[in-house]
Amino acid sequence: VDGTLRMHGTGSEDYFNGGWYALPDRWDAAMSLPLSGALDYSLPFCRTGGYRLFLSDKISFEKNIFHSIEHGPEGNRAPADYTSVAYYYCDRPPESAEKPTNATTGVYLPDTMMLFPQLLQMVIRGEVAVKPAWLYPIGGDSFLFTVSDNAAVRIPLEGVPAGTYRLTLDYIKDPAGxxxxxxxxQTQVSEWLDANNPTREREQKSGLCTVKIDPLVNTITLRFKAGDGRNWFGLNRVILVRE
Structure with a gap:
């Protein structure tokens, strides 16, 4: 405030009173609270917009306010793209203001979408048991499935723009895989793969197959072949790269 640090930093979850990101019924959708909220939330786009109203804790200044946010957990150690907008209410309008234009208000659409199991509304067929676990530094839970033969898990791709994508599957190999x-x-888009391995290992199958998304077909389904002692599958992330 006026060139002097006046407010100690805090986590964005605390600052906007939204709770942890990407957890059910926390900061996982647009919401409106009395003094704060979220404009939108999209896990595939890794995008959200939070707001906070300073009423009883208003900030007074004479010259300027610099308001920033960093990621990583600090020092911007993880790459991210943040933009902040502040609205100040005065007793007179500003002398000059830049009007918004299409060039300055364009929305960036990334070519890579990451889907995390913990917020996906999956549909199952057959006998499927699931256990969440934080196993790898991916930013979310892995889902560990115990499945019967011919079981399936359907994953929604709603919110992902229509188009053709290369699918990368981030999964786990295991002795029970x-x-x-x-x-x-009803169309098989990948070959059958074996998740069986002597030891548990993380596998990232890049360019596993091509998937096409349109208003009528916007899901993928994992189908399983299980047998004695081989009825396990671990899913970390689904990654889609637009062609």
Whole structure:
């Protein structure tokens, strides 16, 4: 405030009173609270917009206020793109103000979408048990499935723009790992893969297959072949890269 540090930094979850990101019923959707809230929330786009009203804790200044946010957990150690806008109410309008234009208000659409299991509204077929676990530095829980033979898990892709994407599957190989493949509706789009391995290891299958998303087909389905002692599958993330 006026060139002097006046407010100690805090986490964005605390600052906007939204709770932890990407957890059910926390900061996981647009919401409106009395003094704060979220304009939108999209996990595939890694995008949100939070706001806070300073009423009883108003900030007085004479020359300027610099308001910033960093990520990483500090020092911007993780790359991110932040923009902040502040509205100040005065007894007279500003002498000059830049009017918004299409060039200055464009919305960036990333070509890579990351889907985390913990916020996906999955649909199951057959016998499927799931256990969440924080196993890897991916920013969210892994889902560990115990499945029956011919079981399936359908993953929604709603919110992902229509188009053609290369699918990368971030999953886990394990001594109890089963076989699996990727489908879209009744069409198989990947070969059968084996998640069985002597030790538990993280696997990132880049360019596993091509998926096409449109208003009628906007899901992928993991189908499983399970047998004695091989009825396990671990999912970390689904990554889509637009072609």
């Amino acid at each position: 089963c076989e699996f493949s990727v489908w879209q509706r």
